[in-house]
Amino acid sequence: MSSGLEGEEAVIPPRVTRVVLIVLWIGLLAWSAESWAETVYVQAKTAQLRVGKTSLDAVVGNVKFGDALEVVGRDGSWVEVKTSAGARGWIFANKTSSSKPSGTNDTLAKLGQSMRGSDASATTASAGARGLDKASEGYANRAGVSARDRDAVDRMTAYQIPDQEVEEFLREGGLGEYAK
Amino acid sequence: MRNNHGLAAALVALSMTVAGCAEVQRASEDIARQSGNPRLAGAIHGVGNVVGSLFPIGYEEESSIGQAMALQVVARYGGVVDQPELVRYVNLVGRAVANTSDRPDIPYRVAILEHESINAFAAPAGYIFVTRGLLKQVRNEAELAAVLGHEIAHVSQKHILDVIQRSKRLAGVTEAGLSYATSNPAAFKSVIDGAVKKLLDEGLDQDKETEADTIGEVFATRVGYDAEAYVNLLTRLRDLKGDDRALFKTHPNFSARIEAVQKTIQSKHLVATGVLLPERFARMTKRV
Numbered sequence: 001m002s003s004g005l006e007g008e009e010a011v012i013p014p015r016v017t018r019v020v021l022i023v024l025w026i027g028l029l030a031w032s033a034e035s036w037a038e039t040v041y042v043q044a045k046t047a048q049l050r051v052g053k054t055s056l057d058a059v060v061g062n063v064k065f066g067d068a069l070e071v072v073g074r075d076g077s078w079v080e081v082k083t084s085a086g087a088r089g090w091i092f093a094n095k096t097s098s099s100k101p102s103g104t105n106d107t108l109a110k111l112g113q114s115m116r117g118s119d120a121s122a123t124t125a126s127a128g129a130r131g132l133d134k135a136s137e138g139y140a141n142r143a144g145v146s147a148r149d150r151d152a153v154d155r156m157t158a159y160q161i162p163d164q165e166v167e168e169f170l171r172e173g174g175l176g177e178y179a180k
Numbered sequence: 181m182r183n184n185h186g187l188a189a190a191l192v193a194l195s196m197t198v199a200g201c202a203e204v205q206r207a208s209e210d211i212a213r214q215s216g217n218p219r220l221a222g223a224i225h226g227v228g229n230v231v232g233s234l235f236p237i238g239y240e241e242e243s244s245i246g247q248a249m250a251l252q253v254v255a256r257y258g259g260v261v262d263q264p265e266l267v268r269y270v271n272l273v274g275r276a277v278a279n280t281s282d283r284p285d286i287p288y289r290v291a292i293l294e295h296e297s298i299n300a301f302a303a304p305a306g307y308i309f310v311t312r313g314l315l316k317q318v319r320n321e322a323e324l325a326a327v328l329g330h331e332i333a334h335v336s337q338k339h340i341l342d343v344i345q346r347s348k349r350l351a352g353v354t355e356a357g358l359s360y361a362t363s364n365p366a367a368f369k370s371v372i373d374g375a376v377k378k379l380l381d382e383g384l385d386q387d388k389e390t391e392a393d394t395i396g397e398v399f400a401t402r403v404g405y406d407a408e409a410y411v412n413l414l415t416r417l418r419d420l421k422g423d424d425r426a427l428f429k430t431h432p433n434f435s436a437r438i439e440a441v442q443k444t445i446q447s448k449h450l451v452a453t454g455v456l457l458p459e460r461f462a463r464m465t466k467r468v
Contacts, residue, residue, distance in 0.1 A: 045284040065285045094402045095280055132247060138365040139248040139372055145255050152260045152291065153250045156307065159289045161271055166279060169272045173321070173457050175404045176280070 038071040040079060043097035046163055049089025053078035055177040060089040066101055077177075092177035132157075237341050239286065239305065245344070246305030248372045249379065253301055253309055254293070256380060261292035261312060269464035273321060274308060274328045281329075281399045283336035290328065298417065301379055302331035304340050315468045317417065321457035322400070322409030329396030329410075337395065339388045343378050344371060386432045393437050394444040407450035414438045 042063045050057040053075055061083065063069065069081035069091065078090045132140065132154055140150050174180045237245070254260055261267065267290075274290040288306035293299075296313040303309075308331045310324075318324050334340065378384065384392075393410075401407045418434035432440075444450065 043280065043282070043284070045279040094404075101282065132251075133244050135244040135365075135368055136247040136251060139369055140251050142365055142369045143252065143255070143373075145251045149251060149254045149259060152254050153247060153307075156250065156260070156289045156291045157247060159267075159271065160287070161268070161275055163279075166272060166275045170276055170403070173276075173460060174455065175276060179404050179453070179455070 040069050040071055040081065040096040040098055041100050042067045042069065042091075042095060043101055044095035047091055047095040049081065049083070049087060049091055051089060053080075053090045055092075055171070057090070061087040063091070068100070069096070077179075094176065237338075237345065242338075242341060243305040245341070245372065245375065246303045246307045248368070249303035249340070249376055250291075250307040250309075252372065252376045253303060253307075253380065254291070256376075257293040257295045257309070257311065259294045261294050263292075263467060266465060266467060267292060270310065270315075270324065270328070273324050274332070276403050277325050277329050277399050278306070278332050280402045281332050281336050282395070283332075286335075288332060288335070298421070300327055300331055302334040302340075303379070304335065304338070306332075306335050308332065308335070312468060315465060317420070318413065318461070318465075319416075319458060320409065321461040322405035322455060323413040324461065325400040325403065325405045326396060326410035326413060329398075329400035330392045331396070332399055333392040333395035334384070334388070336399075337388070337391060339384055339392070340375055340379060342388075343384065344375055383431050389431050390437070390440050393441055397441050397444050397450065398448060401450045401453075404453055404455050406453050406456050407445045408452045409456060411438055411441055411445075414441065 042065055045065055047063050048059040049061040049063060051060055063083065067083070069079075069083060071079060072082055072088065073080040074093070077093050079093050079096055080088070080090050081096075082088045131137075132150060136153075137150075139145075170176045171178045270290045270292060274288055278284060278288040286306050288308060290308045290310065292315065293309050293311045295311040297311055298313045298317055300310045300314055301308070308328065310327060310331075314327065315324075318327065383389075397407065397410050400410065414434055414437055418438070421434075423433045423435050431437075
């Protein structure tokens with residue numbers, strides 16, 4: 001009889017346990033949120049980290065699309081960040097995003113492509129460094145696209161401008177981080 | 181024995197394909213083929229394709245679609261302008277906008293169509309076109325950036341791919357057309373012709389056009405171009421063509437587009453920076 005009573009005293013009612021657990025959980029969440037630093041992601045093909053918050057400041061590092069950066073501070077159009085490798089510098093705010101960009105070929109798209117087993121994008125054997133891919137060449141043949149128009153799309157596909165020249169173009173126009 | 185092999189292969193293929201394991205599906209297909217059951221191998225392949233067709237289109241496939249559509253756009257619009265400096269300039273503006281767009285990690289190329297109509301198009305995978313006629317209406321670089329921003333937004337939002345995947349008629353062909361683009365060119369041609377018809381003849385749906393207007397406006401202003409530039413261009417085109425004569429009957433009219441862009445400017449606090457660059461535009465486009 002007495003041992004039964006002792007047993008009852010030792011048991012914590014389940015409701016109390018639940019409340020304690022919820023309080024602990026909320027506390028843990030609040031602590032975690034405090035300790036997490038703000039992260040931004042590179043929302044540009046490439047971007048430079050600079051010593052200071054102007055485009056005239058020296059470049060201390062380069063980052064690329066999708067890279068995660070820890071925010072150290074903000075000032076106007078610039079964000080001071082730290083890379084996972086520990087490099088620290090200022091990046092133009094318009095080249096960052098608070099949400100992680102999905103990227104062009106996400107896992108689902110790759111999986112789907114793998115299942116469909118498409119090899120349509122392989123370029124034709126005669127194409128060399130550039131050329132229409134097999135599917136497009138087949139299409140051009142069936143649709144009767146002229147050699148002139150095929151060549152136009154071929155040249156369009158191969159058309160490239162180095163990133164550095166785009167950067168120079170922005171600088172000349174006072175665009176992006178080169179705004180006057 | 182053959183049946184046992186076949187049954188096992190089929191079961192593995194079905195379960196693993198649904199689970200999303202393409203490698204196992206291919207292995208099962210091989211087992212079925214090696215066990216002398218080509219029909220079963222074909223069926224397993226088909227299951228993979230059907231399941232595969234439910235997944236988004238990957239960049240390589242998108243690239244094939246974009247390139248084939250580009251061929252038809254160039255053919256229908258009289259070829260492209262061959263003026264290297266001008267082509268380089270519109271590509272620089274395009275790249276400036278694309279590099280800080282929501283999809284900067286694919287190549288974008290802009291071609292000028294040898295056509296006097298006022299128009300611009302985007303095919304998947306970054307194939308962008310503006311007509312000579314449109315360039316004649318543009319007055320500064322900020323307006324050109326906004327036009328290209330609109331087209332880049334069609335690419336970043338995968339509007340044409342969405343049309344291809346949503347269309348029931350095309351969806352069946354998409355599976356075969358992309359898997360067997362080389363072995364079944366008729367099916368691939370059907371996909372491309374359907375998409376080109378939508379792009380050039382019917383026009384995309386209103387919600388996609390409005391989305392491209394508003395997102396493109398954001399892309400152009402991210403680079404620092406004046407937020408009011410696109411409103412000015414759309415207003416000029418409305419005055420020129422009339423409000424009821426939007427580019428396609430499916431397009432929202434110019435007044436609705438202008439209103440949507442103005443709302444975006446307000447809600448996203450986009451800035452009239454004053455960066456229009458009319459001199460650079462005039463210098464680079466004097467031979468349009």
